[in-house]
Amino acid sequence: AQRVTQPEKLLSVFKGAPVELKCNYSYSGSPELFWYVQYSRQRLQLLLRHISRESIKGFTADLNKGETSFHLKKPFAQEEDSAMYYCALLTGANNLFFGTGTRLTVIP
Amino acid sequence: GAVVSQHPSWVICKSGTSVKIECRSLDFQATTMFWYRQFPKQSLMLMATSNEGSKATYEQGVEKDKFLINHASLTLSTLTVTSAHPEDSSFYICSARDGLGQFFGPGTRLTVL
Numbered sequence: 001a002q003r004v005t006q007p008e009k010l011l012s013v014f015k016g017a018p019v020e021l022k023c024n025y026s027y028s029g030s031p032e033l034f035w036y037v038q039y040s041r042q043r044l045q046l047l048l049r050h051i052s053r054e055s056i057k058g059f060t061a062d063l064n065k066g067e068t069s070f071h072l073k074k075p076f077a078q079e080e081d082s083a084m085y086y087c088a089l090l091t092g093a094n095n096l097f098f099g100t101g102t103r104l105t106v107i108p
Numbered sequence: 109g110a111v112v113s114q115h116p117s118w119v120i121c122k123s124g125t126s127v128k129i130e131c132r133s134l135d136f137q138a139t140t141m142f143w144y145r146q147f148p149k150q151s152l153m154l155m156a157t158s159n160e161g162s163k164a165t166y167e168q169g170v171e172k173d174k175f176l177i178n179h180a181s182l183t184l185s186t187l188t189v190t191s192a193h194p195e196d197s198s199f200y201i202c203s204a205r206d207g208l209g210q211f212f213g214p215g216t217r218l219t220v221l
Binding site for chain 1: 112140142144149150151152153154157201203205209210211212213214215
């Protein structure tokens with residue numbers, strides 16, 4: 001069975017500091033991983049996906065199959081980055097399973 | 109980008125009544141729609157997956173007779189919570205997928221008194 005683990009429920013960093021949100025997964029097949037973000041009072045939206053290998057809003061995430069991780073990183077956190085972040089795994093059956101989420105607070 | 113709407117955004121009902129929640133893809137046709145449930149400060153839990161014109165596939169532990177899903181068209185799916193009880197109070201989020209990705213609705217908060 002698939003599993004997505006986000007070990008930190010809460011994460012606070014100062015503005016300008018680097019930030020890393022951890023995500024580990026367990027899946028027997030070939031994983032397709034995503035990061036979703038939910039800003040206050042807004043709907044869930046896609047931040048980035050590993051197959052795109054892109055940087056969105058300064059965030060990047062690299063899939064490490066050896067460590068089964070897909071950590072989200074940003075070198076310099078901004079106040080507007082404060083939000084709830086969910087790591088998600090797409091299974092072969094095309095179902096998206098979410099981690100428990102990490103609430104990021106960027107302190108001015 | 110693609111927009112998914114849900115109606116109502118908030119509903120309060122008495123225990124024992126049934127509540128229907130609508131999910132629409134506004135500017136695209138969704139090959140698949142999903143229903144998630146989110147408890148306070150917890151993650152989204154997939155309840156069921158539905159394809160237009162066919163029966164929904166429910167996740168383990170989700171009662172299909174309690175949470176009725178109808179996917180009548182490529183732009184509309186409904187979730188009916190039958191004989192609702194206070195423990196059904198939750199945030200229900202639908203999601204729709206097309207060839208470009210999976211998009212989420214704003215959610216419906218259900219409160220059962």
